[in-house]
Amino acid sequence: METTLEPTLSPQFSKLINRLNEVSDRKQMSVLHDHPWDLSPEGAWLKKRENLSIYGTEFYDLATEEERRLLSVYETGCWWHTFVIFENLVTEYYMKIINHESLAPFPAVIKYMHHFCREEITHALVFRKAMKHFSIAPFPVPDNLKDFYKDNAALADFPLKAVFLTIIIEWFAENNAMLDCNNDFVSPLARAVAVEHHKEEARHIEWGKSMIREFAERVPGFLEEAQEYTAPFMRNLLDMSTVNPETYARVGFSHPAFQDQERLFEAALFCENRDQINRRIMEPLLRFFVETTIYTPALHELWEAARFGPALEQVLARHNGRPDANDNLLDTPV
Amino acid sequence: MATDISKPDTLLHSVDDVIASMPARFHPENCRDLVATYQWKLSQPDRTFHISIDKGTFRIHDGAHPDPSVSIESSEEVYLKLVNGQMKDVMAVVTGKLRVRGSISLAQKLNRIFI
Ligand SMILES: [Fe+2]
Numbered sequence: 471m472e473t474t475l476e477p478t479l480s481p482q483f484s485k486l487i488n489r490l491n492e493v494s495d496r497k498q499m500s501v502l503h504d505h506p507w508d509l510s511p512e513g514a515w516l517k518k519r520e521n522l523s524i525y526g527t528e529f530y531d532l533a534t535e536e537e538r539r540l541l542s543v544y545e546t547g548c549w550w551h552t553f554v555i556f557e558n559l560v561t562e563y564y565m566k567i568i569n570h571e572s573l574a575p576f577p578a579v580i581k582y583m584h585h586f587c588r589e590e591i592t593h594a595l596v597f598r599k600a601m602k603h604f605s606i607a608p609f610p611v612p613d614n615l616k617d618f619y620k621d622n623a624a625l626a627d628f629p630l631k632a633v634f635l636t637i638i639i640e641w642f643a644e645n646n647a648m649l650d651c652n653n654d655f656v657s658p659l660a661r662a663v664a665v666e667h668h669k670e671e672a673r674h675i676e677w678g679k680s681m682i683r684e685f686a687e688r689v690p691g692f693l694e695e696a697q698e699y700t701a702p703f704m705r706n707l708l709d710m711s712t713v714n715p716e717t718y719a720r721v722g723f724s725h726p727a728f729q730d731q732e733r734l735f736e737a738a739l740f741c742e743n744r745d746q747i748n749r750r751i752m753e754p755l756l757r758f759f760v761e762t763t764i765y766t767p768a769l770h771e772l773w774e775a776a777r778f779g780p781a782l783e784q785v786l787a788r789h790n791g792r793p794d795a796n797d798n799l800l801d802t803p804v
Numbered sequence: 805m806a807t808d809i810s811k812p813d814t815l816l817h818s819v820d821d822v823i824a825s826m827p828a829r830f831h832p833e834n835c836r837d838l839v840a841t842y843q844w845k846l847s848q849p850d851r852t853f854h855i856s857i858d859k860g861t862f863r864i865h866d867g868a869h870p871d872p873s874v875s876i877e878s879s880e881e882v883y884l885k886l887v888n889g890q891m892k893d894v895m896a897v898v899t900g901k902l903r904v905r906g907s908i909s910l911a912q913k914l915n916r917i918f919i
């Protein structure tokens with residue numbers, strides 16, 4: 471999709487950019503100083519037990535306490551590694567956009583994109599450092615996720631769709647990370663990794679949402695396409711990030727019931743606990759999709775098919791499509 | 805590919821059965837504006853075929869298409885389970901038994917074209 475932007479920004483977008491630039495000018499994360507790196511990795515839980523993929527299923531009862539703890543380490547490590555990959559990709563795409571020079575008439579935007587890239591590079595270094603700290607080897611990206619991203623985020627000079635998908639991935643990953651760690655039980659280092667990241671990522675999400683709003687208004691065809699692929703895209707992401715053969719294999723559960731992979735995956739994906747977590751993760755995103763008409767009632771069937779029907783009805787009933795000031799879980803207690 | 809494929813009335817036991825059942829399961833009203841090629845690349849045993857959808861009509865062809873809009877890869881066993889409603893497609897995807905290449909919005913339309 472080749473894109474030309476009119477040389478004006480909406481007043482809201484300009485205001486947001488200026489505010490974001492100010493905050494990034496003031497303070498940015500440090501790889502060295504913002505986390506308690508001196509804490510021992512021994513015996514640490516990296517997410518709360520209620521958010522383990524097997525919590526609320528028969529498999530939770532069949533796992534030993536140490537296996538549950540290891541699952542908390544590997545499921546979080548897998549997310550950290552996903553952040554490393556996607557945040558590096560975001561940097562690559564944004565640098566590409568900066569170099570493309572179609573944004574040259576907007577120096578404040580370029581300035582923020584530089585801040586953004588600097589922050590994402592630091593984040594990826596911190597996630598990688600945290601993985602090393604807890605001796606978590608990198609996870610291979612599952613073939614399905616790789617294909618899925620590659621085939622659906624085709625790269626043009628101005629990689630709009632890739633930017634959109636990456637923003638969505640990061641937003642939902644961020645909500646997930648915040649929900650996983652908001653508990654005293656979780657290692658203070660793992661919590662600091664999530665919370666410090668969130669301070670800067672919340673700005674990226676605000677920026678990302680504004681970008682998407684601008685795309686939807688100005689780029690012909692963007693909205694129509696997004697209306698078709700967003701629901702199945704989100705569903706695939708949620709499911710693929712909930713269960714991962716590699717994390718289960720690394721824990722090496724001793725109970726023979728874990729050999730039945732299909733039963734294990736089905737139990738984890740379709741349990742009530744996961745449904746509740748997914749609803750909390752998705753609620754801010756669904757509200758945003760309603761507000762921007764990326765969700766349109768005419769294509770409700772697609773959202774039904776992607777199993778977002780009940781969650782959407784809840785959002786529609788509660789908010790009636792109005793944008794909400796607190797829609798990136800900024801106030802989630804940690 | 806996020807929905808369950810609904811279960812046909814009688815079990816389909818072979819890929820030929822599935823192909824033979826397609827005219828009866830085809831819903832032209834769900835692909836009136838669609839032009840797309842869906843390819844199945846099955847293994848154990850190997851078999852590749854593709855279907856061209858052209859605005860409410862379809863044609864089945866043996867062999868590979870040079871540039872399908874969507875390519876679906878699995879073993880024959882998994883494919884038959886999916887078609888017969890004995891396995892959810894999400895389960896096949898997350899366990900790596902089903903690989904779907906190409907446009908995700910076109911892929912998920914398939915569930916409404918052949919029901
Ligand atoms: Fe990010």
Ligand SMILES: [Fe+2]
Nearest residue numbers: 557590593671
């Ligand atoms: Fe980040």
